[in-house]
Amino acid sequence: MNHKHRKTLHQLFDHPINGNINFKAIIHVLEELGAQVDHKSGNRIGVMLNGHSAAFSNQHHDLPRGEVMQTRHFLQACEISPEDYPV
Numbered sequence: 460m461n462h463k464h465r466k467t468l469h470q471l472f473d474h475p476i477n478g479n480i481n482f483k484a485i486i487h488v489l490e491e492l493g494a495q496v497d498h499k500s501g502n503r504i505g506v507m508l509n510g511h512s513a514a515f516s517n518q519h520h521d522l523p524r525g526e527v528m529q530t531r532h533f534l535q536a537c538e539i540s541p542e543d544y545p546v
Contacts, residue, residue, distance in 0.1 A: 460488075460491050460492075460544055461491075462546065463484070464484075464487060464488045464491050464544075465541075465544045465545070465546050466546055467480065467481075467484045467485060467487075467488050468488050468534075468539075468541050468544055469541045469544075469546055471485070471488075471527060471530055471531050471534065471541075472531060472541045476524045476527050476528060477524075477527065478521065478522070478523060478524040478527065479521050480521060480522050480527060481520065481521060481522075482517055482520065482521065482522050485522060485530060486504070489506055489508065492508060492537075492539060493508065493509075494506050494507060494508035495507040495508070499514070502516060502517045503515065503516055503517065504517060506533070508533075508537045508539075509537040509538065509539075511533065511536050511537050513529070513530075513533040515529065515530065
């Protein structure tokens with residue numbers, strides 16, 4: 460995982476919640492982690508990683524804070540931690 464991807468992963472776990480993360484950057488991080496990304500109709504994507512699945516909305520260029528929290532919880536369920544990928 461390159462530096463840019465690691466930085467985006469750390470932004471997902473920042474406190475306070477960062478509402479300024481590019482949606483495409485998150486998709487690239489998920490793909491780099493080995494996720495299968497399925498683009499669905501209605502600006503939604505399905506993600507499958509480590510036996511867990513989730514659906515995310517792609518309505519804005521940047522991910523809203525609620526979606527950041529959803530992504531964070533999904534990654535925690537998949538046992539992905541930013542400490543495993545130092546910046």
